[in-house]
Amino acid sequence: MSVLAHVFEAAGIATVVLSSVREMAEKTAPPRALHCEFPLGRPLGIPGDAAFQLDVLLRALALLGEPSGPVLADHPTVIEADGAPLACTLPPRFDPSLPPAVDEARGLRKAYDRALARRGVTSVGRVIDADGVPGALGVLHAIAEGADWKQADIPGGNTTALCHDIRTYYEEAALELADGPVPGGRAVEDWFFERTEAGATVLRARAAIRDAGAKFPVWFYMTPGHR
Amino acid sequence: MNGDQAMRAHSATLPAPVFEHMAWVTPRPLAESTIAIVTSAALYAHDDEAFGAADTGYRLIDRTRRDLVLGHWSPNFDRAAVAIDLNVVYPIDRLEELADQGVIGAVAPRHVSFAGNQPDDVSTIRLDTGPSAAAALRADGVDVVILTPV
Numbered sequence: 001m002s003v004l005a006h007v008f009e010a011a012g013i014a015t016v017v018l019s020s021v022r023e024m025a026e027k028t029a030p031p032r033a034l035h036c037e038f039p040l041g042r043p044l045g046i047p048g049d050a051a052f053q054l055d056v057l058l059r060a061l062a063l064l065g066e067p068s069g070p071v072l073a074d075h076p077t078v079i080e081a082d083g084a085p086l087a088c089t090l091p092p093r094f095d096p097s098l099p100p101a102v103d104e105a106r107g108l109r110k111a112y113d114r115a116l117a118r119r120g121v122t123s124v125g126r127v128i129d130a131d132g133v134p135g136a137l138g139v140l141h142a143i144a145e146g147a148d149w150k151q152a153d154i155p156g157g158n159t160t161a162l163c164h165d166i167r168t169y170y171e172e173a174a175l176e177l178a179d180g181p182v183p184g185g186r187a188v189e190d191w192f193f194e195r196t197e198a199g200a201t202v203l204r205a206r207a208a209i210r211d212a213g214a215k216f217p218v219w220f221y222m223t224p225g226h227r
Numbered sequence: 228m229n230g231d232q233a234m235r236a237h238s239a240t241l242p243a244p245v246f247e248h249m250a251w252v253t254p255r256p257l258a259e260s261t262i263a264i265v266t267s268a269a270l271y272a273h274d275d276e277a278f279g280a281a282d283t284g285y286r287l288i289d290r291t292r293r294d295l296v297l298g299h300w301s302p303n304f305d306r307a308a309v310a311i312d313l314n315v316v317y318p319i320d321r322l323e324e325l326a327d328q329g330v331i332g333a334v335a336p337r338h339v340s341f342a343g344n345q346p347d348d349v350s351t352i353r354l355d356t357g358p359s360a361a362a363a364l365r366a367d368g369v370d371v372v373i374l375t376p377v
Contacts, residue, residue: 001267001376003349004341004357006246008265008372011361014254017374021235027243030374031251040231041304043375044321047312053321060373061262061331064254081231081305119310121273121294160280160300168297171307186230188307224303226233 005030016060018043019072029070032063037078039185045079048182052077082184086191088174099141101197105134105166111173118176124168127156133169136162137198144204149212159209160221163202167192170199193227203227234303242347255332260370263335265360267343268309268316268377269298278342283351285360288338290319299377301344316375335369343377 002025005015009031019025019035020043036056038045044053056075063071091107093100112130116122128136136155140162143149156162171188193199202222209219228236254260269278271286278286278298288295295317297309308315319338325331339360345352364372 001265001343001374003244003353004265004267005374006250007353007357008361008364008374009252010250011358011365012252013361013364013369014252014260014371015374016371018376020376021238023239024241024243029246029249031249039305039308040234041306041377042308042315043377044315044318047308047315050314050321050324053314053318054324057318057321057325057373058330061257061371064257064371069251070249081229083229115310119294121296123297123306123310125296126277158280160302164300164302167302168306172310175307175310182311183307185305185308189230189305221300221302224230225237226228226230 002028002030002033005033014064016063018056018060025072029072031069032066032071034060034063034073034075036075039079039081042079042185045075045077046182079185081186083190084184084187085194086174086178086183086187087180088178088191088195090196099138099201101137101141101201102134104197105137105169108170108173111176112169115172115176119172122168122172124165124172126161126165127158128162128165130169133166136166137201140201140205143208144201146208149205149209149214159218163222166198166202170196189224193223230303244349244353255370257331257371258329259332261333261335261368262322262331262371262373263364263367263369264317264319264322264338264375265341265372266317266339266375266377267341268375269300269342270295270309270317270340271298272296281344281346282342283345283356284341285356286340287363288340290334290336290338293319299342299344304377316377318373318375332370335364336367337363339364339372
């Protein structure tokens with residue numbers, strides 16, 4: 001972002017960056033930056049809180065009045081990822097003949113469909129659509145249970161994209177099912193990896209692919225790096 | 228260390244390009260300025276071209292579109308926030324409100340989306356696609372951009 005600020009300013013457009021990594025803003029030194037210590041993926045701070053978002057915007061735009069730069073200011077509010085998984089009910093076991101994650105994914109389909117109908121758009125679809133999620137989890141389950149990942153028919157042939165689609169399917173469905181306040185930063189991610197059969201399956205398949213000697217990019221980006 | 232702390236610590240160690248000469252534009256008064264959003268969330272209209280894993284290009288987003296896909300390839304951020312409220316990354320409705328109130332002059336007709344996961348040398352966005360996107364916004368009469376990172 002700070003690089004693009006230099007580029008746009010050089011093209012004659014005044015810029016303000018909402019910084020998310022202060023050290024990077026210090027080093028790259030764009031003309032004007034407001035550092036926002038908010039959860040990553042939430043540069044305006046809080047979903048659904050128009051007043052807070054407006055406060056961030058107005059503080060950023062106020063930097064346009066500075067006579068010279070680089071200017072690096074800080075938003076006074078610090079928001080941490082809260083570390084508590086989203087409270088979201090999971091479907092009961094329906095078909096015990098299926099791997100748990102496959103059964104679970106099938107059970108979430110109606111919630112996913114409601115989310116899609118409400119929002120009108122989905123971010124599932126990089127290599128599979130919603131129809132492909134249970135089958136993809138079946139493939140990952142087999143890998144986790146010892147099948148050779150090189151022989152497995154990984155949909156799309158890309159583990160990063162596949163796990164993105166699985167996780168996004170779950171997250172969009174969960175937001176439709178969960179009640180209560182807007183979840184904190186990474187709360188939905190925490191729910192997926194710490195509460196669902198699918199998250200556990202992805203983690204186990206990732207470990208199996210890693211232990212089988214796969215190259216780093218094949219397994220590492222299946223989950224957030226700290227997992 | 229939670230995921231955000233780990234990512235911030237990692238990001239702080241990445242190479243940072245040096246700009247020996249910082250360009251500086253003295254903007255017009257805010258109430259006369261046309262403002263655009265430039266995000267690195269890899270958002271794109273669902274009927275536009277998806278972002279690839281190492282995509283150094285950009286997509287233009289019409290002011291009226293809200294049916295945007297999150298095309299960023301990194302798993303290392305809160306991806307659900309956009310599904311809750313697009314404005315937490317792409318504050319288009321907030322800009323519309325500021326324009327209605329006369330705080331800003333106008334909302335730009337088109338906005339810009341890049342992918343935040345760029346090659347370390349960032350040479351393409353610095354020398355090619357970045358200037359191209361800026362030229363597109365200049366052609367639309369944009370005076371100010373606000374850059375939102377993911």
